[in-house]
Amino acid sequence: MRIAITAASVRCAAGDALVPPTRCWAAPDPDALALGIPGVARATCPDDPRFPDDRKGSLAAAVLSALPPPPPGARVGLYLGTGLSSLTPAELALDLYPHVVAGGFDRLAMARDLATDRPSPRRHQPHRVTEVLGATVGATVTETSFSACAAAAQSVLNAARAVHRGDVDVAYAGGHDSMLHPIGYLSFVVLGALSPSRGRPFDRHRDGFLIGEGAAILRLQREQDLGPSDTVLGWIVGGGTSVDAYNVTHPHPEGHGASLAMRRALRDAQLTPGDIDYVNAHGTGTPVGDQAECLAVASVLGDVPVSSFKGAVGHTIAAAGAVELALCLGIFGSGELPGTPGLEEVDPELRAQVLKEPRNGVARHILSNSFGFGGQNCALIVARPG
Amino acid sequence: MQRHVKIIGASVFCPAGIGIFGLGPPEPGGVPGFDPIACGVPRKHLKTMTRAVQLGVAGVNAALASASGWEAIGPERRGLFVGASPQAGDAEDLAAALKACGGDPGKFAREGVPLIPPLWLVKGLSNNVLGYASAQHDLRGDNGNWCDGPLGGAIALAQAVHAIAEGRVDLAIAGGADSLVGAEAVVDGPCAEGAAFVVLAAGERGDSVVTAGIPTDDGLEEGFGQLGSAAVPVAWVRAWLKDRKVDVGGVRANWYS
Numbered sequence: 001m002r003i004a005i006t007a008a009s010v011r012c013a014a015g016d017a018l019v020p021p022t023r024c025w026a027a028p029d030p031d032a033l034a035l036g037i038p039g040v041a042r043a044t045c046p047d048d049p050r051f052p053d054d055r056k057g058s059l060a061a062a063v064l065s066a067l068p069p070p071p072p073g074a075r076v077g078l079y080l081g082t083g084l085s086s087l088t089p090a091e092l093a094l095d096l097y098p099h100v101v102a103g104g105f106d107r108l109a110m111a112r113d114l115a116t117d118r119p120s121p122r123r124h125q126p127h128r129v130t131e132v133l134g135a136t137v138g139a140t141v142t143e144t145s146f147s148a149c150a151a152a153a154q155s156v157l158n159a160a161r162a163v164h165r166g167d168v169d170v171a172y173a174g175g176h177d178s179m180l181h182p183i184g185y186l187s188f189v190v191l192g193a194l195s196p197s198r199g200r201p202f203d204r205h206r207d208g209f210l211i212g213e214g215a216a217i218l219r220l221q222r223e224q225d226l227g228p229s230d231t232v233l234g235w236i237v238g239g240g241t242s243v244d245a246y247n248v249t250h251p252h253p254e255g256h257g258a259s260l261a262m263r264r265a266l267r268d269a270q271l272t273p274g275d276i277d278y279v280n281a282h283g284t285g286t287p288v289g290d291q292a293e294c295l296a297v298a299s300v301l302g303d304v305p306v307s308s309f310k311g312a313v314g315h316t317i318a319a320a321g322a323v324e325l326a327l328c329l330g331i332f333g334s335g336e337l338p339g340t341p342g343l344e345e346v347d348p349e350l351r352a353q354v355l356k357e358p359r360n361g362v363a364r365h366i367l368s369n370s371f372g373f374g375g376q377n378c379a380l381i382v383a384r385p386g
Numbered sequence: 387m388q389r390h391v392k393i394i395g396a397s398v399f400c401p402a403g404i405g406i407f408g409l410g411p412p413e414p415g416g417v418p419g420f421d422p423i424a425c426g427v428p429r430k431h432l433k434t435m436t437r438a439v440q441l442g443v444a445g446v447n448a449a450l451a452s453a454s455g456w457e458a459i460g461p462e463r464r465g466l467f468v469g470a471s472p473q474a475g476d477a478e479d480l481a482a483a484l485k486a487c488g489g490d491p492g493k494f495a496r497e498g499v500p501l502i503p504p505l506w507l508v509k510g511l512s513n514n515v516l517g518y519a520s521a522q523h524d525l526r527g528d529n530g531n532w533c534d535g536p537l538g539g540a541i542a543l544a545q546a547v548h549a550i551a552e553g554r555v556d557l558a559i560a561g562g563a564d565s566l567v568g569a570e571a572v573v574d575g576p577c578a579e580g581a582a583f584v585v586l587a588a589g590e591r592g593d594s595v596v597t598a599g600i601p602t603d604d605g606l607e608e609g610f611g612q613l614g615s616a617a618v619p620v621a622w623v624r625a626w627l628k629d630r631k632v633d634v635g636g637v638r639a640n641w642y643s
Contacts, residue, residue, distance in 0.1 A: 034494070035499065082533070084472065084510065084512075125472070125533075125535060126472055126512070126533035127533060127534040127537075127538075130534070142534070143532060143534060143541055144532060144534045145530065145531065145532055145533075146470065146472075146512040146513055146531050146532065146533040147513055147516075147529075147530065147531050148511060148513055154530060158530065158545070161548070165548070186499065186502070187506070187507035187510075188507070189499060190502050190503070190504050190506055190507065191504060191505075191507055191508070192504070240528075241528050241530070242462075242526055242527065242528075243466065243516065243517075243520040243526050243527070243529050244520075244521075245461065245520040245523075245524050245525055245526045246521060247521065248434075248508055248511065248514065248517035248518065248521070249505075249508055256526075257526065260462060260526060264528075264554075372513070373508065373511055373513070373517070374513040374514065374516055374517030374531075375517055375520060375521070376513060376516065376517075376529060376531070
């Protein structure tokens with residue numbers, strides 16, 4: 001497989017440039033503060049009237065609108081990974097609270113309320129954004145992947161395969177998510193997954209992740225369909241997925257599922273471990289997750305440089321795989337391998353070559369990891385242009 | 387690489403019934419007599435599964451139980467492809483916390499949050515059928531989970547066929563599950579629940595036709611009302627069980643088990 005990335009667009013807390021982030025970004029949010037979360041990684045993005053009260057919809061619309069349209073007559077697909085829908089404070093107060101009755105909710109009254117007062121229920125359908133935006137690029141194929149934090153990476157891989165097979169001529173592929181809302185915060189607070197301070201993947205004192213939001217979409221085309229004016233930002237040359245088949249919230253402690261996804265990606269790309277020059281880790285900053293990933297990387301790829309962007313952009317959840325892949329495109333031609341924002345002291349227990357600071361180096365092939373609740377894993381390999 | 391694909395097992399849970407009893411006329415409503423424990427859903431996980439997830443895991447169990455020889459295929463060559471709907475963590479799990487706070491966000495954080503079950507988010511994950519069923523049957527291969535309304539299950543079926551045909555897996559379980567009973571006021575019409583899965587394996591020449599294309603919702607059986615992500619898989623499996631032939635919305639093949 002050799003699929004050209006002919007355009008890419010990203011929005012996240014680090015901005016909208018296709019370059020690896022270098023700084024930490026955390027700002028207070030009243031709803032987050034109420035739940036004891038000191039800061040979140042918020043992206044700058046205007047609200048889109050087509051997606052009222054849906055940040056992730058607005059984020060997806062913003063990144064798609066920044067991409068060039070498909071060539072005339074092309075068969076187009078839109079493949080998006082998405083996450084849990086936002087629930088606004090108003091919905092919490094108006095839709096849920098009034099219907100609390102002894103022992104639970106009056107669901108019928110709640111449903112009647114939702115149906116008559118607001119268009120809320122339909123906006124919570126995950127595929128709504130894909131359908132609405134698909135129409136704007138003339139997509140005849142739309143897919144909405146929901147694989148938790150591996151969703152966007154799986155969407156990019158499915159899109160690349162569809163282009164490779166010839167199902168579509170042009171694929172717009174990526175992901176979008178925002179859990180910067182009360183229910184989003186709440187979800188991770190009760191799980192104990194958020195850092196009480198900030199994100200610092202691979203750090204000796206890492207204690208959870210910084211919650212973020214973002215979107216990124218790549219435009220994918222076959223090599224033989226490229227025109228003289230097309231610029232290639234990178235090539236998707238392979239990918240692999242796996243399931244841990246272990247536990248819906250905890251990764252396999254030795255990263256078996258992650259290893260399997262990386263091995264499949266290498267085989268798909270017809271590469272050897274030595275061909276990978278840099279690994280953009282899932283690297284959330286949770287104690288267990290980082291350790292399992294480092295074990296997996298070392299077992300499959302050996303002593304390869306690894307870093308994570310999540311200390312700067314936060315964990316963009318379902319969008320992470322696309323956001324981080326888009327940022328990786330800036331590595332090609334930079335002569336530098338990125339460091340890990342937020343990292344102060346590398347955990348000596350980790351068996352991988354973690355980059356704290358950027359360092360000189362040329363990346364010919366980058367492997368990007370995404371792992372999700374449910375045990376779904378996806379590894380993508382991109383090659384430098386040329 | 388293109389390989390032939392065959393169906394070696396299937397399951398259906400719908401308002402008409404379970405398995406061959408589910409071939410009657412389509413009608414809205416629940417799956418009669420559905421008992422997740424009897425269908426092999428682990429008791430210890432029931433609390434973190436919505437009704438749709440219970441149906442989905444039961445559907446995978448039943449499909450695999452109907453297939454023979456699949457255990458000989460290694461776990462890393464077994465894929466799972468699922469169409470699902472947002473599960474929206476059970477609202478009941480928030481009721482105590484909301485009741486305790488009287489609508490005050492600060493009080494909610496201090497006094498309400500400790501009353502919420504820690505696995506509330508987990509219960510709401512839309513890929514829970516995939517997560518639980520893969521762990522139960524050691525399915526570690528290629529996979530996917532799609533939330534595309536009535537097309538979610540259809541996409542799962544098509545992607546599973548591609549995965550076998552392209553040699554990424556040797557066994558693929560594919561289908562969808564949903565439970566919309568009780569959502570009539572929201573979706574404006576009769577609703578149903580159900581699940582259906584097929585077990586696909588690489589076949590020999592003459593076994594089957596390699597399929598192509600993404601199925602559409604042309605094959606939905608309107609009598610069920612809203613069946614969500616289970617709609618197309620239920621239609622597929624009912625058609626297959628009836629005459630071992632499938633011709634549903636864009637994917638055309640004669641299947642032989």
